[in-house]
Amino acid sequence: MVTIKAIAARCGCSPATVSKALNGAPDVGRDMVKKIRSAAAEMGYIPNGAARALKTARTYNLGLLFQEFSHSGLAHEFFSLMLNGFKSRAEELGYDISFISSHLEGRGFSYVEHARYRKFDGVAVITVNYDDPAVRELAESDIPTVTVDYEFPGRGCVMSDNDQGVADLVQYVHSMGHRRIAFIHGEQTAVTRTRLAAFFRTCGQLGVPVPKGYVIEGVYHDPDFAAVATERLLNMPEPPTCILYPDDISYMGGLEAAERRGLSIPEDVSAVGYDGIAMSQFLRPSLTTMRQNAPLMGARAAEELSRAVTEGRAYSPERIVIPGVLLAGETVKRLK
Amino acid sequence: MVTIKAIAARCGCSPATVSKALNGAPDVGRDMVKKIRSAAAEMGYIPNGAARALKTARTYNLGLLFQEFSHSGLAHEFFSLMLNGFKSRAEELGYDISFISSHLEGRGFSYVEHARYRKFDGVAVITVNYDDPAVRELAESDIPTVTVDYEFPGRGCVMSDNDQGVADLVQYVHSMGHRRIAFIHGEQTAVTRTRLAAFFRTCGQLGVPVPKGYVIEGVYHDPDFAAVATERLLNMPEPPTCILYPDDISYMGGLEAAERRGLSIPEDVSAVGYDGIAMSQFLRPSLTTMRQNAPLMGARAAEELSRAVTEGRAYSPERIVIPGVLLAGETVKRLK
DNA sequence: TTGTATGCGTTATCAT
DNA sequence: ATGATAACGCATACAA
Numbered sequence: 001m002v003t004i005k006a007i008a009a010r011c012g013c014s015p016a017t018v019s020k021a022l023n024g025a026p027d028v029g030r031d032m033v034k035k036i037r038s039a040a041a042e043m044g045y046i047p048n049g050a051a052r053a054l055k056t057a058r059t060y061n062l063g064l065l066f067q068e069f070s071h072s073g074l075a076h077e078f079f080s081l082m083l084n085g086f087k088s089r090a091e092e093l094g095y096d097i098s099f100i101s102s103h104l105e106g107r108g109f110s111y112v113e114h115a116r117y118r119k120f121d122g123v124a125v126i127t128v129n130y131d132d133p134a135v136r137e138l139a140e141s142d143i144p145t146v147t148v149d150y151e152f153p154g155r156g157c158v159m160s161d162n163d164q165g166v167a168d169l170v171q172y173v174h175s176m177g178h179r180r181i182a183f184i185h186g187e188q189t190a191v192t193r194t195r196l197a198a199f200f201r202t203c204g205q206l207g208v209p210v211p212k213g214y215v216i217e218g219v220y221h222d223p224d225f226a227a228v229a230t231e232r233l234l235n236m237p238e239p240p241t242c243i244l245y246p247d248d249i250s251y252m253g254g255l256e257a258a259e260r261r262g263l264s265i266p267e268d269v270s271a272v273g274y275d276g277i278a279m280s281q282f283l284r285p286s287l288t289t290m291r292q293n294a295p296l297m298g299a300r301a302a303e304e305l306s307r308a309v310t311e312g313r314a315y316s317p318e319r320i321v322i323p324g325v326l327l328a329g330e331t332v333k334r335l336k
Numbered sequence: 337m338v339t340i341k342a343i344a345a346r347c348g349c350s351p352a353t354v355s356k357a358l359n360g361a362p363d364v365g366r367d368m369v370k371k372i373r374s375a376a377a378e379m380g381y382i383p384n385g386a387a388r389a390l391k392t393a394r395t396y397n398l399g400l401l402f403q404e405f406s407h408s409g410l411a412h413e414f415f416s417l418m419l420n421g422f423k424s425r426a427e428e429l430g431y432d433i434s435f436i437s438s439h440l441e442g443r444g445f446s447y448v449e450h451a452r453y454r455k456f457d458g459v460a461v462i463t464v465n466y467d468d469p470a471v472r473e474l475a476e477s478d479i480p481t482v483t484v485d486y487e488f489p490g491r492g493c494v495m496s497d498n499d500q501g502v503a504d505l506v507q508y509v510h511s512m513g514h515r516r517i518a519f520i521h522g523e524q525t526a527v528t529r530t531r532l533a534a535f536f537r538t539c540g541q542l543g544v545p546v547p548k549g550y551v552i553e554g555v556y557h558d559p560d561f562a563a564v565a566t567e568r569l570l571n572m573p574e575p576p577t578c579i580l581y582p583d584d585i586s587y588m589g590g591l592e593a594a595e596r597r598g599l600s601i602p603e604d605v606s607a608v609g610y611d612g613i614a615m616s617q618f619l620r621p622s623l624t625t626m627r628q629n630a631p632l633m634g635a636r637a638a639e640e641l642s643r644a645v646t647e648g649r650a651y652s653p654e655r656i657v658i659p660g661v662l663l664a665g666e667t668v669k670r671l672k
Numbered sequence: 673t674t675g676t677a678t679g680c681g682t683t684a685t686c687a688t
Numbered sequence: 689a690t691g692a693t694a695a696c697g698c699a700t701a702c703a704a
Contacts, residue, residue, distance in 0.1 A: 003697060014675045019699055029673055046452040050395070051697035053386035054680045060441050061434070068420065075416035075614070084404065084411065091437040096454070098397070098434040101427040105396050116382040118432070223618070252618035259620075278411070279615045282559070282588035284595075339681060350691045355683060365689055387681035390696045 002043045010039050022047075053119055062090055062305060063100040063120035065111060065138065067127040076221060077277045078247075078294050082126055082148065085298025093306045095121070102134070111138040122146070122309040124301050128189050128220070144308035144315070146301050150190050156304040156317040158297050162191050165290040165324045166198035166244075169272050172288070172326060173242050174206050177335030178270060181208060182240035184229045184250065186220035192246075199244070211238065220246050223253025230257040234269070241270060242332060248273035248280045248289055251331075266333035276327050285330035292324045338379045346375050358383075389455055398426055398641060399436040399456035401447060401474065403463040412557060413613045414583075414630050418462055418484065421634025429642045431457070438470070447474040458482070458645040460637050464525050464556070480644035480651070482637050486526050492640040492653040494633050498527055501626040501660045502534035502580075505608050508624070508662060509578050510542050513671030514606060517544060518576035520565045520586065522556035528582075535580070547574065556582050559589025566593035570605070578606035578668060584616045584625055587667075602669035612663050621666035628660045 004022070008015045013032065021028045021036040022045075028036075053059045066083060068076050090097050100114050100123065111134050115123050122144035129135060130150040139145050139152045146156045173181055183199050186192050196215070203210050213236060216229045226245055230253070233240055245251040251273040258265055265271050266285060273280060276291025300320050308315045340358070344351045349368065357364045357372040364372075389395045402419060404412050426433050436450050436459065447470050451459055458480035465471060466486040475481050475488045482492045509517055519535050522528050532551070539546050549572055552565045562581055566589070569576055581587040587609040594601055601607050602621060609616060612627025636656050644651045 001697095004699095005697080015698080016676075016700080017674060020674090023699080027673060032673080046449050048390070048455070048697050049453045050386045050389035050455060051680090052699080054384070054390055054682090054696090055698050055700085057680080059386070075411075075413045075420065077411045077413070077416075080411040080413075080416040087435060087437075091435075091439060094439065094441050096434055096437065096440060098432055099423060099427075101432065103427060103430065104432060105430050113382050117385045119384070119386055249614070252615070256618070278585070279588070282592070283619070337681095340683095341681080351681090352683080352692075353690055355681095356690090359683085363689060368689080384681050387696090388683080390698090391681080391683045393696080 001048075002045045003048070004045075007036060007039050007043060007045060010043065011036050057119070059096075059119045059121055060094060061096045061098055061118065061120055062302075062309075063115045063118065063123040063143075064097050065100040065123065065125045065127060065135065067129060078275050078292060079126065081294035082298035082301075085295035086124060086126070086302045087298070089299035089302035090306070093302060095302075095306065100138075110134050112141045112143070115141070115143055122305045124148070124305050125150075126298075126301070128191070130190060144305065146305040146308060148297060148301055151319060154317055156308055156315075156319070158301045158304065158320045158322060160191075160292045160297060161321050161323045162194040163198040165274070165292070166195045167202045168324075168326050169244060169274075169288075169290055170199060170202040170208075171206070172328065173244075173270070173272060173332055174208060176242075176270070176332050178242040178332070179208055180211075180214075180238065180240045181242050181244065182214040182216070182233050183210075183244045184216045184218045184226060184233075184246055184254075185244075186218060186246040188217070214240060218246060218250065221249045223249055223256070226250035226253035227257035230254040231261075234258070234261065234263070239269070241335065242272065243269065244272045244274075246274060248275045248277045248287060251280075251287060251289075266331050270332040272332060276324070280329070281327065283329075287327070288329040288331045289327050290324045291327050293322050297322050338381045339384075340381075343372060343375050343379060343381060346379070347372050393455070395432075395455045395457055396430060397432045397434055397454065397456055398638075398645075399451045399454065399459040399479075400433050401436040401459065401461045401463060401471065403465060414611050414628060415462065417630035418634035418637075421631035422460060422462070422638045423634070425635035425638035426642070429638060431638075431642065436474075446470050448477045448479070451477070451479055458641045460484070460641050461486075462634075462637070464527070466526060480641065482641040482644060484633060484637055487655060490653060492644055492651075492655070494637045494640065494656045494658060496527075496628045496633060497657050497659045498530040499534040501610070501628070502531045503538045504660075504662050505580060505610075505624075505626055506535060506538040506544075507542070508664065509580075509606070509608060509668055510544060512578075512606070512668050514578040514668070515544055516547075516550075516574065516576045517578050517580065518550040518552070518569050519546075519580045520552045520554045520562060520569075520582055520590075521580075522554060522582040524553070550576060554582060554586065557585045559585055559592070562586035562589035563593035566590040567597075570594070570597065570599070576605070577671065578608065580608045580610075582610060584609035584611045584613045584623060587616075587623060587625075602667050606668040608668060612660070617663065617665070619665075623663070624665040624667045625663050626660045627663050629658050633658050 004015045004018045008018045021033045125147045151157045219225045273287045273289035276289045280287040340351045340354045344354045357369045461483045487493045555561045609623045609625035612625045616623040
């Protein structure tokens with residue numbers, strides 16, 4: 001392996017000078033720099049990240065806690081796209097990204113311990129499971145942290161505008177003439193609570209009553225559960241005319257349930273998804289849904305984290321809200 | 337930050353002894369070990385990965401070159417699932433995983449350079465673009481490497497059984513009575529070549545002629561292109577009765593094209609996808625396709641790479657083939 | 673402008 | 689069983 005010392009020997013100077021020359025220090029002679037640079041290139045010198053990290057306490061490496069919690073092996077497009085956005089932007093900004101896990105070299109490690117072991121410059125958390133104590137511990141440590149779709153006091157975060165998203169959907173459905181709107185929502189998370197509040201608030205504002213049984217707690221990304229919930233709704237004496245699903249995948253379960261009982265969407269019952277996955281627009285009828293801007297969310301998270309890292313003590317956290325866009329498909333029927 | 341030295345001071349012994357005790361060396365006294373261990377725990381000691389890497393030349397960190405090349409911002413479920421599988425298994429095996437990119441700390445870096453800089457124990461390549469010289473350079477370096485869906489001489493790899501996959505599909509379509517089978521395939525890659533060969537071979541074995549114009553080179557994951565290609569096929573004087581698409585997403589474009597001209601699948605024309613993404617089974621008609629076992633592919637890649645790393649010079653590369661499974665949906669009509 | 677010296681935190685070798 | 693010492697590769701404060 002070619003080291004700084006080897007270059008020094010070759011150039012007849014000291015390692016210190018080589019280091020400076022390679023790092024663009026101002027106090028090295030013009031031609032010495034040239035000589036060193038070309039020697040380094042010729043010899044195929046690659047700096048040693050570990051050595052540098054040890055010395056400088058900077059790694060240019062960001063930790064990413066990424067948990068999909070995908071039921072039944074489904075990949076979650078929303079998370080994949082966020083990952084992509086985060087990765088691309090972080091790389092542009094000069095950072096590497098490594099996954100944070102809870103085991104390393106055999107021993108068990110908490111997330112923070114892992115992050116410390118690797119000396120990540122900062123950490124991004126992209127998950128749903130912010131109640132996990134290990135996650136909280138990480139976010140509340142002294143390591144620069146950015147979260148997605150959850151807010152920790154004093155930390156930067158990127159939020160999908162779930163409030164506006166649900167409000168928009170409800171308003172749209174209302175504008176299409178619906179007055180009996182049901183809401184199947186995901187398990188209790190911060191996102192879910194936001195969406196629920198928006199649902200009740202908007203219904204209230206529009207004077208739309210929410211009968212008992214119209215709001216059902218389900219599970220994200222679980223078509224089977226959605227099917228069951230849909231059954232339950234359609235069995236009611238006064239069934240809804242429109243059902244909001246927790247996500248586009250869940251909608252598929254609802255669709256199946258409706259078809260099983262000979263009902264068609266949107267003729268007999270209307271439906272709305274959430275996420276706006278690519279497939280939603282290829283479906284027939286195409287799905288009315290809220291497209292979350294996942295790639296942008298990931299990218300902004302990278303930027304915010306970079307800011308947290310470089311600004312250090314002077315960093316003041318921002319709460320970045322990314323709006324979604326309503327995709328008006330064909331699954332909501334216009335009622336007379 | 338609490339170091340090994342601090343523990344030594346607290347325990348009244350030397351750093352060397354602490355290191356040994358913590359690493360389970362046999363030559364440390366029973367109670368000394370206990371004393372050190374508990375002190376370390378109490379003080380919240382976390383080893384410094386950089387220091388350790390510097391000393392031992394082992395990082396327990398795997399590099400992952402992961403390129404989706406997703407057109408139009410589509411997430412590619414196949415790749416996402418592979419990533420998941422790789423990540424989970426690698427973590428179980430005690431490794432961290434970091435993405436390999438081409439820029440770090442501002443400067444440009446080739447993939448190998450990046451890998452050397454980070455001193456990855458090994459490297460996995462999950463991409464389509466094996467013609468990229470930078471990718472080749474990485475795979476041909478002295479760093480333990482495993483590739484997916486591409487084989488480098490002397491290196492381990494995990495292959496989806498594209499040959500059998502296409503053969504199975506053609507045979508199935510044939511068994512359903514089809515004799516005019518068209519094949520829209522993706523851009524020229526190793527995978528594509530394998531699939532093409534399997535297509536021609538199987539058609540030959542079955543005595544199914546492949547008229548000029550029935551095989552069209554397209555683009556993976558591009559519904560628009562698939563639509564155009566479908567048009568072209570359906571405009572032929574003797575159009576095919578069944579069309580094989582390069583993937584499930586492309587099928588959606590074909591479906592649209594067919595519908596636009598008033599044809600329905602499978603009544604007027606049959607169709608087959610590839611990948612077996614989750615959505616394919618929710619579609620109506622449900623898609624006949626070849627499910628690739630992406631999670632397993634990723635997991636096996638991690639295992640093979642781990643083997644390459646730990647066995648060192650004694651490692652003999654394996655070529656692991658993962659079969660797919662035919663999902664017989666409703667898009668292939670039985671011909672009289 | 674260049675070089676010397678020191679230390680980052682750890683492990684490994686060799687004495688004791 | 690324990691410790692002193694050196695070294696991994698690099699960057700920096702300071703001396704020359």
